[in-house]
Amino acid sequence: MAGKPKLHYFKTRGRMETIRWLLAAAGVEFEEQYIQSKADLEKLKKDGFLLFQQVPMVEIDGMKLVQTRAILNYIAEKYNLGGKDIKQRALIDMYCEGTMDLNEMIIHLPFKPADQKEKETAAIIEKATERYFPVYEKVLKDHGQDFLVGNQLSRADIQLLEAILATEELKADVLSKFPLLKALKTRISNIPNIKTFLQPGSPRKSPPDEKMIAEAMKYLCFT
Secondary structure, rough: OOOEEEEOOOOOHHHHHHHHHHHHHHHHHHEEEEOOOOHHHHHHHHOOOOOOOOOOEEEEEOOOOOOOOHHHHHHHHHOOOOOOHHHHHHHHHHHHHHHHHHHHHHHHHOOOEEEHHHHHHHHHHHHHHHHHHHHHHHHHHHHHOOOOOOOOOOOHHHHHHHHHHHHHHHOOOOOOOHHHHHHEEEEOOHHHHHHHHOOOOOOOOOOOOHHHHHHHHHOOOOO
């Protein structure tokens, strides 16, 4: 019997957070081995566990997987969150690429110089409300279904919810012009596994604080 997946990353969101979301949505318990020093990271490299010298890294099914998209794709396929056929998978990938583009900007925001954060935040909100959210609103309107693809939960819905909640941390009413996304947010948030993940004390991470940012900057290495 395979053990629990083990996640190797810093004790922060970063690019591991979407992986946490996907595992949690699938109802999969996992362990985390936090990188707490440069020495921890160097040991993973020296032991040959980081194929491209970068984290995140996930131990799962006897493999040590790196590269965020590869990890997400494996989890989605393993737990039936990746679509039923090649067309659904293409749509899911396309929608996920959009939410990952948005999320990437949010991930890097805390590491921007203080005098740039206000401008960067405004740019994120503008792109979210003018480029990304209108697309997902239209998808839901056009097919009239409860989920983005195939009328069933997929990684596209999960990653969109993650992006919505992260954007709401920057501007609470960011969904004011997107009623269907508001409804999707409520619907997906109330799926039992996801509802549990959103509760205090779950593996979900809070936005990084100044201390965490300063520590991470010493040895930060994303993929």
